[in-house]
Amino acid sequence: MTEIERIFRAEYGRAVAVLIRHFGDIDVAEEAVQDAFVTAVLRWPRDGIPASPAGWIITTARNRALDRVRRERTRAERESEAARAQWDAAAAHADDDMAAARAGWDAAVARAERDAAARADGTSAAPAERGLAARAERDAAARAGEKAAVVRVEGALAARAEEDGAAAGAAGDAAVARAGGDAAATGAAGDAAVARVERDAAARAGWDAAGRVERPGAAEGGLESAVGGEEGGGVVDDRLRLIFTCCHPALAPAARVALTLRLLGGLTTVEIARAFLVPETTMGQRLSRAKGKIRDAGIPYRVPRDEELPDRLGAVLSVLYLIFNEGYAAGAGPALTRDDLANQAIRLARLLVALMPDEPEARGLLALMLLVEARRPARTTADGDAVSLSDQDRTLWNRALVTEGQALLRDCLRRGRPGTYQLQATINAVHADAATAAETDWPQILRIYDHLAALAGGPIVALHRAVAVAEVHGPAMALAIVDDLDGLERHHVWHVVRADLLRRLGRVAEAAEAYGKARDLAGNAAERAFLERRAAALPARPEGPPPGAR
Amino acid sequence: MKQYLLSIYQPDGNPPPPDVLEPIMAELGKLNDEMKAAGAWVFAAGLHPPSTATVIRDKDGDALLTDGPFTEGKEHLGGFTIVQAADLDEALSWGSRLAGVLAPLAIEVRPIAW
Numbered sequence: 039m040t041e042i043e044r045i046f047r048a049e050y051g052r053a054v055a056v057l058i059r060h061f062g063d064i065d066v067a068e069e070a071v072q073d074a075f076v077t078a079v080l081r082w083p084r085d086g087i088p089a090s091p092a093g094w095i096i097t098t099a100r101n102r103a104l105d106r107v108r109r110e111r112t113r114a115e116r117e118s119e120a121a122r123a124q125w126d127a128a129a130a131h132a133d134d135d136m137a138a139a140r141a142g143w144d145a146a147v148a149r150a151e152r153d154a155a156a157r158a159d160g161t162s163a164a165p166a167e168r169g170l171a172a173r174a175e176r177d178a179a180a181r182a183g184e185k186a187a188v189v190r191v192e193g194a195l196a197a198r199a200e201e202d203g204a205a206a207g208a209a210g211d212a213a214v215a216r217a218g219g220d221a222a223a224t225g226a227a228g229d230a231a232v233a234r235v236e237r238d239a240a241a242r243a244g245w246d247a248a249g250r251v252e253r254p255g256a257a258e259g260g261l262e263s264a265v266g267g268e269e270g271g272g273v274v275d276d277r278l279r280l281i282f283t284c285c286h287p288a289l290a291p292a293a294r295v296a297l298t299l300r301l302l303g304g305l306t307t308v309e310i311a312r313a314f315l316v317p318e319t320t321m322g323q324r325l326s327r328a329k330g331k332i333r334d335a336g337i338p339y340r341v342p343r344d345e346e347l348p349d350r351l352g353a354v355l356s357v358l359y360l361i362f363n364e365g366y367a368a369g370a371g372p373a374l375t376r377d378d379l380a381n382q383a384i385r386l387a388r389l390l391v392a393l394m395p396d397e398p399e400a401r402g403l404l405a406l407m408l409l410v411e412a413r414r415p416a417r418t419t420a421d422g423d424a425v426s427l428s429d430q431d432r433t434l435w436n437r438a439l440v441t442e443g444q445a446l447l448r449d450c451l452r453r454g455r456p457g458t459y460q461l462q463a464t465i466n467a468v469h470a471d472a473a474t475a476a477e478t479d480w481p482q483i484l485r486i487y488d489h490l491a492a493l494a495g496g497p498i499v500a501l502h503r504a505v506a507v508a509e510v511h512g513p514a515m516a517l518a519i520v521d522d523l524d525g526l527e528r529h530h531v532w533h534v535v536r537a538d539l540l541r542r543l544g545r546v547a548e549a550a551e552a553y554g555k556a557r558d559l560a561g562n563a564a565e566r567a568f569l570e571r572r573a574a575a576l577p578a579r580p581e582g583p584p585p586g587a588r
Numbered sequence: 589m590k591q592y593l594l595s596i597y598q599p600d601g602n603p604p605p606p607d608v609l610e611p612i613m614a615e616l617g618k619l620n621d622e623m624k625a626a627g628a629w630v631f632a633a634g635l636h637p638p639s640t641a642t643v644i645r646d647k648d649g650d651a652l653l654t655d656g657p658f659t660e661g662k663e664h665l666g667g668f669t670i671v672q673a674a675d676l677d678e679a680l681s682w683g684s685r686l687a688g689v690l691a692p693l694a695i696e697v698r699p700i701a702w
Contacts (some may be wrong), residue, residue, distance in 0.1 A: 338675040
């Protein structure tokens with residue numbers, strides 16, 4: 039990985055988050071940040087890497103985005119001119135045909151009368167003046183982004199009525215006499231013009247939001263908070279807002295994962311598609327649909343209020359855990375793990391812990407990830423075959439990750455607000471404490487599972503608890519628990535646990551069948567091969583439990 | 589401020605008996621008042637059953653009428669509320685209140701485009 043690639047991975051999310059806050063639009067932000075990195079790739083090798091790469095990227099991206107918004111404003115103004123010309127043409131056409139619908143006409147006359155009444159200060163305003171007033175009104179309406187197209191149609195008709203001036207009566211009679219001629223065509227042209235004007239107004243409203251950036255104070259404040267070290271103080275890091283937007287519960291879980299990896303992780307659509315083994319077009323659609331919903335449904339860009347925080351933080355943690363698990367045990371494909379996703383998840387969890395240092399569950403999740411990740415070198419053989427926890431060479435475990443995970447865990451447990459991630463991390467810490475599988479403190483693990491089951495019931499926790507029960511109380515009691523669990527028939531781990539328990543109880547035929555079902559449901563080739571080896575290692579014919587079997 | 593349509597979906601068939609329905613409608617009235625007091629309420633309506641609906645399609649300038657609702661299903665649109673809210677979270681929180689009053693009916697929250 040080159041230095042620029044490293045900076046891209048590290049700073050993309052931060053830059054996008056800052057730009058989204060300023061411009062209120064994810065696509066504008068992403069495009070600008072990507073542009074800035076393209077510029078960096080061209081310039082940095084020549085000029086050297088700037089002292090603050092993140093600051094350089096954010097400033098460059100901000101200028102790009104401002105350019106883009108300015109360009110769009112110019113275009114919108116040109117379109118608005120075109121819309122006006124079209125409007126006048128439509129009006130002229132309608133005049134020629136004398137085809138104004140009676141209702142429209144009545145409205146126009148009423149409006150003209152109302153206007154006249156409003157100006158009943160004695161001075162008879164010149165028709166041209168009144169025409170200008172009507173147009174100004176129309177423009178004001180458009181600028182305010184009001185959706186009352188009707189008002190504008192009336193305004194235009196009123197303007198026409200006023201331009202016609204005193205002839206209104208006579209022309210009106212003529213129009214009414216010929217009404218209905220080309221009303222539909224006029225309406226269609228008018229609608230098109232209204233749509234244009236509305237888009238114009240929307241573009242301007244967007245510009246107004248963006249315009250804030252031009253105020254020097256705001257821009258500098260934003261850059262400071264993004265680049266400077268004010269995290270943890272009064273200033274909320276933009277990335278934290280962005281995490282909560284990406285993991286909003288109104289988005290589909292798969293979309294939350296994809297958005298988080300894309301916007302905060304800096305992964306490309308192609309990389310995410312590859313990681314989740316879906317076609318690139320599918321992932322592209324998933325991302326653009328999610329971004330569209332954020333924009334159109336108004337999913338906010340802020341850290342949730344205190345009362346919403348527990349639920350919303352839970353959604354964020356589960357997205358990170360989902361990414362980690364997908365990296366830990368790939369749901370499909372040939373390889374058992376996809377390191378990159380696990381590393382991404384750990385990186386994002388580290389970020390979350392840095393941004394929310396007082397949330398013990400965030401810390402617990404990071405500890406859990408580190409303790410599980412520490413076992414990666416021992417989880418597969420050189421040939422890529424899976425090795426179960428009890429058979430792993432524990433000297434291969436990454437001690438640095440274990441130590442860090444345990445320290446994090448001690449720190450969050452001290453806060454006395456246990457949660458499911460902290461408890462799962464604790465279980466993994468107990469495994470990490472045992473130098474050999476035989477030294478594992480299973481009674482301690484079972485106690486933690488009891489606690490976990492009380493906090494978050496559910497069949498999956500009960501299934502994992504049963505594994506501990508087997509170690510403490512024997513496989514028969516565990517099998518009774520496992521067989522009692524409903525709804526896990528499609529879950530391959532349920533079959534794996536059953537198969538192992540049946541094997542230990544000497545029920546070989548049933549064990550073989552369970553291994554077979556587990557293999558059919560397992561997502562990746564390495565795991566399937568592991569289960570086939572397990573099944574093949576079963577004794578050839580039924581017999582009692584081998585001596586010393588637990 | 590954006591506006592959001594909160595659609596109430598209810599199962600086909602007869603509504604609950606009055607002794608069940610009345611307290612619900614009273615709660616709904618209170619919620620509407622609260623929305624009004626908060627400046628969120630734009631419009632609310634309960635609808636007659638789908639059997640009273642008529643579908644119109646234009647056929648070369650003539651209106652073709654069909655008896656019944658546009659789609660037949662197990663659930664139908666029973667009513668709706670339009671709220672204005674700063675963002676989706678605010679709209680969802682009104683939607684959750686509505687869902688609480690009308691449980692177990694589902695409430696669909698959709699942003700209004702124009």
